[in-house]
Amino acid sequence: MTYATCSVSQIEKADAEEMTAHYARTLFPAIVEPLHRRGAISVEDRHYTIGSCSVWRGKCHSGMSVMLPGGPEAYGLYLPTAGKMLVDAAGRQLESEPGRGLVADMSSFRRLTFFEQRSHMGIAFEKAAMIRQLSTLLDAPVRSDLEFAGPVDLTSGRGMQIAALGNLIWQDLTAAGQQKSSASFSECLLQAMMIALLETVPHNYTPQLQGPASPAIPRQLKRAMEYMHVNAGADIKIVDIARETGTSVRSLQVAFQQFKNTTPLSYLREIRLQGARKALTESNRSRVVADIARDWGFSHMGRFAALYYQSFGEMPSETVRQAR
Structure with missing residues (x-):
């Protein structure tokens, strides 16, 4: 059982070099640039790590571009609350804005563009954890990479459920004192989110998941x-x-x-x-x-x-x- 660890950062009017150094220290190597020439960058972020998952809320006040040699070996879910984000992912351009979430393989990310006042909640699931969950749902080994095909419509019935579950996960992690849940409860919520994504967001294993139900196994x-x-x-x-x-x-x-x-x-x-x-x-x-x-x-x-x-x-x- 792994309890959540938390880190908080707030950076105001930093230049590109300072932001690049900050990312290298706290997340992963990246090259950060302001959207406007000689502009300053202001961001704030609260980040939790629990088990094989990371959960965060971030806001980019100024807008910035983040270039990556390759993102982490994880599947990322982005639930936006304001502003727009573009992701260049190995030849595909993905877009996220209020009402339009995003699930994608983060290892394929090459550039992220955050526009002014962009804010979102994010959850990163280690690939191995997501594959194990998919294998359990299929009752079979996963033979090739899992590839999510599209955005998440957060205005649909299932999309609103995913957004609500995301809010519940955040409330659970940020609760204090007697309101704080056990690590087991937090991990179960994150597992529920993996199942919701696998059953809701189209991917290359969707036809198998939607096929005839296999007999219940012991x-x-x-x-x-x-x-x-x-x-x-x-x-x-x-x-x-x-x-x-x-x-x-x-x-x-x-x-x-x-x-x-x-x-x-x-x-x-x-x-x-x-x-x-x-x-x-x-x-x-x-x-x-x-x-x-x-x-x-x-x-x-x-x-x-x-x-x-x-x-x-x-x-x-x-x-x-x-x-x-």
């Missing part, structure tokens, strides 16, 4: 799947999975066969292969195939190459070459 099986996703790169065995989920090896095998039509170790191997493939497509020359294979629990390189070829129709080295 709690122990869900726990086993979650444990495998979190510990896919570790040296775990079926007895470890059974112990973690409070069931016997035999019961676990029967549950996987009945509800997933596979074995526990085959399910784990599929998670590892998909993770290794994603890492290989994003690899650079400083990382070799063997290192990535070991990161994902494969110690025998020949066996890894054979399984990889069987699953994807190409050798791991071919994946790396194509990525480069």
